[in-house]
Amino acid sequence: MSELFTKPTLLLVDDEARITRSLKMLFRGEFDVLTTDSGHEAIEMARQQTISVVISDQRMPIMSGVEVLRGIREVSPNTMRLLLTGYADLAAVIGSVNEGEIFRFLQKPWDAEQIRADVRAAAQVAELSFAAASRQDLQPALPTVKACTGILLLDRDPLAHELVRRATPPSNPLFWARDLDEAMALLDQQDIGVMVADVMDGQASHVGAIKALKQTHPDLVTIVLTQLRDYELLVELINQGQVFRFHPKPGHVGTFTKNMQSALDYHQILQLQPETRKRHAVAKSTKPLLTGLSDRVMGYFRRMGVN
Amino acid sequence: MSSPLRALLEPVLPLSADLALSDVTDRFQQGGFERMLSLAVVDEANKPVGLISRHALMELLLNKYSRDLFGKRPIRFFMNAMPVIVSLSDATTEVISTVTSQIRIPIVEDFIFTEIDGTYAGMGSVADVLKMVEQRLGQRNQALAKANQEIKASQAHLIQSEKMAALGQMVAGVAHEINTPLGYVGNNVQMAQEMLVQIQVLLQEYEQLFDGLVNQTAEPQEIEARIQSIASIREDFDVVSDLADLSELFQDTRFGLKQIGEIVQSLKNFARVDRAASDRVNLIENIETALTVGQHHLKNKVTIEKRFEPLPDVPCAPSQINQVLLNIFTNAAHAITHEWGRLLIRTYVRGEFACISIEDNGSGIPEEHVARIFEPFYTTKKVGEGTGLGLSISYRIIRDHGGDIRLATKAGVGTRFEISLPINGPAASNDHDETTDGIAGAMAPDAQTTAGMHSPHHDDFPENTIMIGSVQA
Numbered sequence: 001m002s003e004l005f006t007k008p009t010l011l012l013v014d015d016e017a018r019i020t021r022s023l024k025m026l027f028r029g030e031f032d033v034l035t036t037d038s039g040h041e042a043i044e045m046a047r048q049q050t051i052s053v054v055i056s057d058q059r060m061p062i063m064s065g066v067e068v069l070r071g072i073r074e075v076s077p078n079t080m081r082l083l084l085t086g087y088a089d090l091a092a093v094i095g096s097v098n099e100g101e102i103f104r105f106l107q108k109p110w111d112a113e114q115i116r117a118d119v120r121a122a123a124q125v126a127e128l129s130f131a132a133a134s135r136q137d138l139q140p141a142l143p144t145v146k147a148c149t150g151i152l153l154l155d156r157d158p159l160a161h162e163l164v165r166r167a168t169p170p171s172n173p174l175f176w177a178r179d180l181d182e183a184m185a186l187l188d189q190q191d192i193g194v195m196v197a198d199v200m201d202g203q204a205s206h207v208g209a210i211k212a213l214k215q216t217h218p219d220l221v222t223i224v225l226t227q228l229r230d231y232e233l234l235v236e237l238i239n240q241g242q243v244f245r246f247h248p249k250p251g252h253v254g255t256f257t258k259n260m261q262s263a264l265d266y267h268q269i270l271q272l273q274p275e276t277r278k279r280h281a282v283a284k285s286t287k288p289l290l291t292g293l294s295d296r297v298m299g300y301f302r303r304m305g306v307n
Numbered sequence: 308m309s310s311p312l313r314a315l316l317e318p319v320l321p322l323s324a325d326l327a328l329s330d331v332t333d334r335f336q337q338g339g340f341e342r343m344l345s346l347a348v349v350d351e352a353n354k355p356v357g358l359i360s361r362h363a364l365m366e367l368l369l370n371k372y373s374r375d376l377f378g379k380r381p382i383r384f385f386m387n388a389m390p391v392i393v394s395l396s397d398a399t400t401e402v403i404s405t406v407t408s409q410i411r412i413p414i415v416e417d418f419i420f421t422e423i424d425g426t427y428a429g430m431g432s433v434a435d436v437l438k439m440v441e442q443r444l445g446q447r448n449q450a451l452a453k454a455n456q457e458i459k460a461s462q463a464h465l466i467q468s469e470k471m472a473a474l475g476q477m478v479a480g481v482a483h484e485i486n487t488p489l490g491y492v493g494n495n496v497q498m499a500q501e502m503l504v505q506i507q508v509l510l511q512e513y514e515q516l517f518d519g520l521v522n523q524t525a526e527p528q529e530i531e532a533r534i535q536s537i538a539s540i541r542e543d544f545d546v547v548s549d550l551a552d553l554s555e556l557f558q559d560t561r562f563g564l565k566q567i568g569e570i571v572q573s574l575k576n577f578a579r580v581d582r583a584a585s586d587r588v589n590l591i592e593n594i595e596t597a598l599t600v601g602q603h604h605l606k607n608k609v610t611i612e613k614r615f616e617p618l619p620d621v622p623c624a625p626s627q628i629n630q631v632l633l634n635i636f637t638n639a640a641h642a643i644t645h646e647w648g649r650l651l652i653r654t655y656v657r658g659e660f661a662c663i664s665i666e667d668n669g670s671g672i673p674e675e676h677v678a679r680i681f682e683p684f685y686t687t688k689k690v691g692e693g694t695g696l697g698l699s700i701s702y703r704i705i706r707d708h709g710g711d712i713r714l715a716t717k718a719g720v721g722t723r724f725e726i727s728l729p730i731n732g733p734a735a736s737n738d739h740d741e742t743t744d745g746i747a748g749a750m751a752p753d754a755q756t757t758a759g760m761h762s763p764h765h766d767d768f769p770e771n772t773i774m775i776g777s778v779q780a
Contacts, residue, residue, distance in 0.1 A: 029543075
């Protein structure tokens with residue numbers, strides 16, 4: 001039986017073997033599953049082979065999950081990264097986004113259906129990213145993306161505006177929206193690639209808006225600029241808002257400029273990806289399983305003298 | 308000028324120094340200043356030069372013929388030339404202290420107020436000053452009582468927040484310890500359920516095939532379809548290997564449930580909710596419980612070496628002792644920042660005391676901090692990481708048990724805590740100090756130490772509480 005489709009590879013990293021054993025069994029139908037309890041080994045695996053998705057535990061000896069995912073991001077940026085944790089401090093949540101650029105923040109105990117859906121979604125994105133990367137290899141002459149990608153600030157705070165203004169390159173226009181309606185209007189009228197937003201504006205929460213805008217504008221790269229330190233809220237923003245960076249308020253211009261540049265670069269990568277988001281083929285072969293079955297069965301029964 | 312002194316001022320007219328004694332007597336009888344015990348005497352410039360009291364006048368007039376003899380003489384010959392004089396521009400407290408210190412007993416005179424320029428302003432009654440003093444004392448008492456209340460409240464609040472911080476840390480650790488087994492247990496059960504559906508479908512097909520064959524009712528095509536269907540299910544589901552996997556899943560699941568059970572049990576032991584508050588307790592069990600509850604701090608970081616000599620059961624409040632042990636374990640974990648962390652826990656009996664020694668090879672405590680680590684609110688941790696009450700509460704708990712906590716530490720080498728508890732309870736711990744030399748020796752087997760150097764200078768705690776020595780790693 002020839003494999004028409006190769007399964008994508010899923011790497012599981014956890015120092016508790018029962019976790020990797022359990023998840024391996026959950027995913028082995030759809031993925032080639034690799035497991036390790038060592039962060040160093042995980043990074044080495046990602047360097048040597050194409051790994052579509054990695055799920056790492058956060059709290060492990062020697063290397064934390066955030067460190068493992070950051071290492072994998074460096075050697076294989078197209079590998080989709082998910083953090084799975086029993087309990088993480090706020091620093092780990094923020095680190096997972098800013099350093100690990102994770103796709104999902106998963107919590108133990110998890111729901112099997114939910115984690116399947118998340119990993120499948122990650123695998124689809126990985127397939128597109130790897131395909132886009134190989135196309136780029138074929139066409140070394142990269143189309144230079146317009147440098148005039150707009151930046152949108154959704155925050156009334158004048159200090160935030162000052163910070164973003166100073167971090168914005170001169171070639172990129174900056175638009176300032178005081179509320180969600182203004183933001184929507186600007187997004188429709190202007191070519192905007194990066195949004196900087198606070199999660200709270202006085203009493204009003206922007207969480208819903210950030211999530212909704214990511215759905216209507218999938219290419220929009222979001223930097224959350226906030227002094228809020230709420231674990232659950234940040235996890236929600238990662239998983240449903242695909243926030244690209246968390247930046248503490250009041251921000252430091254130097255680090256914020258770096259974050260801004262990364263966001264603009266990432267937006268460029270998103271633009272280069274194909275629009276077609278085909279599902280990853282995991283169909284089974286359809287050829288007949290056994291041939292001439294009835295003859296063989298009847299022959300057997302005849303020999304037994306049944307018929 | 309709205310000095311509170313103005314309220315004391317009685318603006319009665321003064322007497323001229325040249326006024327005759329008999330005129331002065333008439334003035335006193337005229338009325339209008341019944342409240343006054345005395346009147347001021349002023350010179351031509353309206354500056355007070357003396358004071359004459361009703362009392363002095365009466366003494367004078369009690370002598371026979373004195374009115375006839377002295378009636379025409381000016382008052383300045385009879386006045387008190389050294390009256391108490393205060394200025395309205397003086398501070399109230401200063402006036403109070405001048406009046407109360409200079410006034411003569413029994414009180415027969417008032418005192419004189421002057422304006423800033425020294426001219427006469429009026430009289431003041433000593434009784435009014437005393438009333439004012441009483442009022443002020445009352446106010447101050449109230450303020451003190453309020454301040455005292457506030458201090459007590461904020462102390463209780465801090466102790467409570469320390470408890471909550473410790474609890475929060477513990478919950479975080481325990482959540483992680485429980486969520487990991489819960490993660491695979493839940494996943495395994497979900498997968499087992501899915502597998503059960505496959506097994507059901509497969510068994511149904513087998514059953515129908517079996518029935519068809521045994522009852523000989525089935526047509527060959529039907530049997531073929533049945534067998535095709537079974538073969539197709541088998542493509543997805545391998546009875547031998549998948550059932551073996553399922554069995555392994557269940558094994559892991561049972562392990563995970565046992566682990567969760569153990570964690571819950573250790574939490575229960577830790578809080579001792581189901582035990583009497585004070586009991587004869589096996590301290591080694593307490594150590595194991597505190598280690599389980601604190602394992603998320605220690606796991607992956609520290610090798611734990613236990614050298615337990617058997618201890619007799621000790622009367623104590625086990626949940627409090629657990630709190631002390633967890634505190635010391637957590638501190639040790641925080642002090643270890645390298646990858647070769649080691650925690651040596653020993654138990655032994657010394658005289659009438661059951662002892663627990665906990666030794667880490669962490670960063671040690673710098674000498675400048677050592678003398679203060681049992682002080683309430685002393686902390687070197689960042690704001691929000693610790694209130695600095697952990698060790699002071701630990702110290703209190705152990706002292707209340709009639710025991711002692713001592714430590715030896717050296718920066719860069721490590722720290723050793725020793726907890727000693729009286730085997731026969733607090734009453735039997737009078738001879739405790741005799742063991743002091745013993746521990747100093749034990750802490751510093753080599754003569755190269757500074758043991759005991761700092762302890763005599765420490766006022767807040769009994770002598771020899773704190774020992775500094777080199778920990779032999």
